[in-house]
Amino acid sequence: MSETETSNKGDAVAMLGAFDPTDGANRRPQEYYDKIKAKFADERDLRLNFRPEGTEQFNSNLEGELKRFGEDSYNKEKKPRDALTDTVEVLFIGGGFSALLTTAQLRNVGVESIRIVERGADVGGTWYWNRYPGAACDVVAYDYLPLLDEMDYVPRDHYAKAPEIYEHCQNIAKFYDLYDLAVFQTTVTETKWDEEEQLWHIKTDRGDHMKAKFVICANGPMSKPKLSKIAGIEKFAGHSFHTGRWDYDYCGDKLENLRDKRVAIIGTGATAVQAVPKLAEQAKELYVFQRTPSSIDIRRDWPTDPNWARKLKPDWQAKRRQATIDGPQLTPEQQAKRDKMDPEEKLQRQENANIDHMMWIHQRIEDIVEDKQVADSLKPWYMFMCKRPCFHEDYLPAYNKPSVHLVDTHGQGVSEITAKGPVFDGKVYEVDLIIYATGFEVQKTGIYNQIIGENNLEINDYYSDGIRTLFGMHSKGYPNLFIMGGYQASFQFNITDVLAVQGGHIANCIDFARKNKYKSIDITPEIEEWWVQEVINHRGKTDRNKDCTPGYYNFEGEDNRRQDGTYNGGFNRYVELLNEYKGKMDDVFNIVKEA
Numbered sequence: 312m313s314e315t316e317t318s319n320k321g322d323a324v325a326m327l328g329a330f331d332p333t334d335g336a337n338r339r340p341q342e343y344y345d346k347i348k349a350k351f352a353d354e355r356d357l358r359l360n361f362r363p364e365g366t367e368q369f370n371s372n373l374e375g376e377l378k379r380f381g382e383d384s385y386n387k388e389k390k391p392r393d394a395l396t397d398t399v400e401v402l403f404i405g406g407g408f409s410a411l412l413t414t415a416q417l418r419n420v421g422v423e424s425i426r427i428v429e430r431g432a433d434v435g436g437t438w439y440w441n442r443y444p445g446a447a448c449d450v451v452a453y454d455y456l457p458l459l460d461e462m463d464y465v466p467r468d469h470y471a472k473a474p475e476i477y478e479h480c481q482n483i484a485k486f487y488d489l490y491d492l493a494v495f496q497t498t499v500t501e502t503k504w505d506e507e508e509q510l511w512h513i514k515t516d517r518g519d520h521m522k523a524k525f526v527i528c529a530n531g532p533m534s535k536p537k538l539s540k541i542a543g544i545e546k547f548a549g550h551s552f553h554t555g556r557w558d559y560d561y562c563g564d565k566l567e568n569l570r571d572k573r574v575a576i577i578g579t580g581a582t583a584v585q586a587v588p589k590l591a592e593q594a595k596e597l598y599v600f601q602r603t604p605s606s607i608d609i610r611r612d613w614p615t616d617p618n619w620a621r622k623l624k625p626d627w628q629a630k631r632r633q634a635t636i637d638g639p640q641l642t643p644e645q646q647a648k649r650d651k652m653d654p655e656e657k658l659q660r661q662e663n664a665n666i667d668h669m670m671w672i673h674q675r676i677e678d679i680v681e682d683k684q685v686a687d688s689l690k691p692w693y694m695f696m697c698k699r700p701c702f703h704e705d706y707l708p709a710y711n712k713p714s715v716h717l718v719d720t721h722g723q724g725v726s727e728i729t730a731k732g733p734v735f736d737g738k739v740y741e742v743d744l745i746i747y748a749t750g751f752e753v754q755k756t757g758i759y760n761q762i763i764g765e766n767n768l769e770i771n772d773y774y775s776d777g778i779r780t781l782f783g784m785h786s787k788g789y790p791n792l793f794i795m796g797g798y799q800a801s802f803q804f805n806i807t808d809v810l811a812v813q814g815g816h817i818a819n820c821i822d823f824a825r826k827n828k829y830k831s832i833d834i835t836p837e838i839e840e841w842w843v844q845e846v847i848n849h850r851g852k853t854d855r856n857k858d859c860t861p862g863y864y865n866f867e868g869e870d871n872r873r874q875d876g877t878y879n880g881g882f883n884r885y886v887e888l889l890n891e892y893k894g895k896m897d898d899v900f901n902i903v904k905e906a
Contacts, residue, residue, distance in 0.1 A: 344663045347670070351801040354859045358603060362861065371537035371752040374546040380747070381536050384556040385442065386432035389496045394518035397815075399492065400424035401821065402513060404499045404760060407436015408807055409529035409795040412457050412482045413814035418487055419560070420822040426523070427493040428515065430759070434489065435480040436531050438473055439562075443557045443582060444566055444589035446473035449610065449702050450805040451472040454635065457807045458483055459628040465620040470612045502526055506791065509826035509903055511791065511832040524830075525821055528794045530758045533751035533808070539577070542708035543728035554582045561744070566593040574598070574863040575733050575740060577725055578748030579605055579729070581701050586748065589704035597715045598740050600733060600889065601723045603860055606672050606691045610702030635808055638883050641824035671900050688719035699741070736855040752869040753863045756797055764789035777874045781834045781842045781899070782889060784813060790833035791824075793817045799846050801885035803875035816889045823896045832900040847873045849880040 354477030362368045373381040401409040401422055406590035411602050414425055427893040452466035458463065467475055484490055494515075498714070501514040505522075513521045536553045538544065544551075552558045562568050566589060574594040575773040576583055579601040590597050641649065647878055649657070673690045680686035689707065691698070709715050718735055725733045732742040752758065762770040773779065773786060780786050783794050783800025795813050796806065803809050824832050850873050878885060892899055 316696065327892070333659035335841050338667055340661075341663075342657075344666050347666050348662070351693050351860070352858065354437065354603075355721070355858065355868070358632070358861045361723045362867070364515070365861075365867040368540055368867065369537040369749070369752075370540050370749065372410060372543050373536065373538070375690070377538065380538060380551075380553045380556065382556065383496070384552065384560075385439075386496065386559050390432075392517070395494065395521050396519070397512070398522040398524075401426070401497040401525045401527065402501070402511070402521065403427045403527045403529045404513075405429060405531060406484075406495075406533075407438070407531050408435070408457060408530065409531060409810050409814070410479070410527070411480060411487075411489070412807065412810050413527060413795070413817050414489060415458055415461065415801060416484070416719050416814045416818035417821065420818050420825075422818075422821060422825075425489065425492060426521070427489055428497050428499050428513070428521075429495050430498045432495050433481065434484045436529075437534065438477040440555045441582070442477070442555075442559075443586045444562075445585035446582075447471065447585060448473075448476060449562075449700075450582070450807075453628065454631055455807055456803050457811060460626055462486060463514070465615055465623065465754070468612055470610060470616050484734070486762070499760045501759075501761045502792075504765060506765065511788045519781045525791045525793070525824075527817060528760075528762070528792070529796075530760075532796045533753055534750040535758050537750055538747055539724060539749050540555065541577075541725050541728055541733075542631055546730050547728050547732070547745055548730040549732070549743045549745065551747065554578075554586060554746060554748045555751065561579065566590065569594045569744070571595050572744055573732075573742040574744045574746065575600060575742040576746040576748055577733065577755040578750060579603070580750060581605065581699050582865055583702040583748040584706045585701050586746070588703070588709045590717045590746075591709040591712050594712065596742075597717065597740060598733075599719055600725050600735065601688065602720050602722055603693075603862070604689050604691045605698065605701040606669065606695060607676070607689075607706055608672060608700055608702045609675075610704060623827075624763045632808060632811065635803075635805070636812075636883055636886050638881070642694060662694070664712070668695050676707060681711050684711050685717050688717055693860040694858070696864075698864060699861040722881075750863065758796055760791065762792070764792070777843070779839055779843055779874070781839050782813075782885070783878065784816065785834045785839075787834050787836050787839045790831040793820070797840065798876060799874070799878055801882045802879070803882055811900065812886050812889060816893070819893050820896065827902075828905045829902050831901075831903040832896075834899055835901055838899050840847060843874050844878065845867050846878050849878060850874075850876055858861045 313450065313487065348795070359486055373812055390667050400425065401417060403426065406427045410427050410436065417425060427434065444484055448471050451457070451469060452471035456466055456471055456476065462482060464479070497519065498516045500516055503512045505512055510522045510524060511526045513519070513523060513526070536555045539551070550561050569590070569595055572594055573596040574590055575598045576587065576590065577600045579599060583599070584605055587599060669691065674684050676689050680689060689710070710717055718737050718740065725735055727734045728745070732740045733745065756762065756770055762771070764770060768788060770786065770789060773788065778798050780794070780799045783797050795810060800813065801809055820832065856865045
């Protein structure tokens, strides 16, 4: 297959645009689709009835006996150092792709005084923490890995694996000289604006009291582990850990220590889909506890063709990224056909095409999984993209192994953990190891950190009546502060596309302030209100969010304010607006000039 394809049919980025309402008529009678939609609703209600508390069913405040689930399992000893009390121009909270991409663009406008403060012991963000066996990215590597042109690097495979991604992060940090000022194994606990100094004061768990002119929250949308609130987690007599803190000391580098172990993994989301096949190869017995099945599509992977890589011309990745921003290009005939279509007919065709795809996923499960009851349990009953889509060739075949057991909890989840193991439906599953694949706190501004702006107002209190930003990056009353990868920004399955354009915008804003000798820039209330209304106007066109089975895409089924979500006006339009307002910054910001 040609490497010149931006993606393939099994890739999530391609699938997001796969449901073209102009592409033919329904393949089956409408009654067929209506019955399946009713089944989707029944399965959603089943989940909601079991866990009506929404996001409160999870716990991310891992303290006391649960503290170990959030601790660094890769570098357990903190390197001693003196507390810092200096001042830098730009300080990043977090050392993942948000910081690395933005730093590259800050360097281009002459910013040298840059500090990264990172909870882990190195850069990498999610790729520092998520080193579970089988970890890889579901977005084509030539699109996902950033700064390939700048780094003169071509990924090894069509889909990059976690070790390569982590190594790429390290190489970016070296290339842009980020290690000199970086502070690792450090958690920011307070970021407070000093009105008199026009500086941010940053405190950490290492006794630091640093200052910075600009602060960029680069924690990432999912960085704080969470556990389901299952009674008895602390009572388990065996070993346990979270997938984001994988314990290779216990498991062995190749999981060889699990050959005589009975293992339970709780959760069947994207992480478990990648980890289960590796666990199935080594564990004596593997019990997979499922509440809601993931949709498992095909991921066609192959090594990068060296001849294709050798022929790449300068700026090859930039051109791929621009093609993503431009979006699918319709012919005049296709556009005319789409324009003439009744909105209700268009929506119904999109839904029916979506259902056709999900039924194809069902058929694939039937074709692969030998046990009919297990196959039926693995079938997802919801629209594609209601939950994060997964792509794997080895996950479904793992259930054909006699040592692998699916424990389908039918939406209920594990009821408790005893000293011997998990309990469901009155049965205790005796195991030696429990692995929690229960995910992360999603898009919470601050994470471990209190962000206190003007009038001593913490940012989540400011958001108490609804999130308020400009482009998802600025909030009124928090001068010189930028938030990356949060709500009210555009959503892309390939998050590095979003981070790249956000990083460029942030660099432009800081460059604007530096060139004009401004102490601080803070958005006007009028521009903030405009963006809040833009977000609202581009959300809620359908009830798709409420129709979906609970998951982190829809706040676990909770009702949420229309502004508390992503900007759905299209990535192309989001980029256009960022470019448009690059020339209007005097109208966007209230400014404090240097004396």
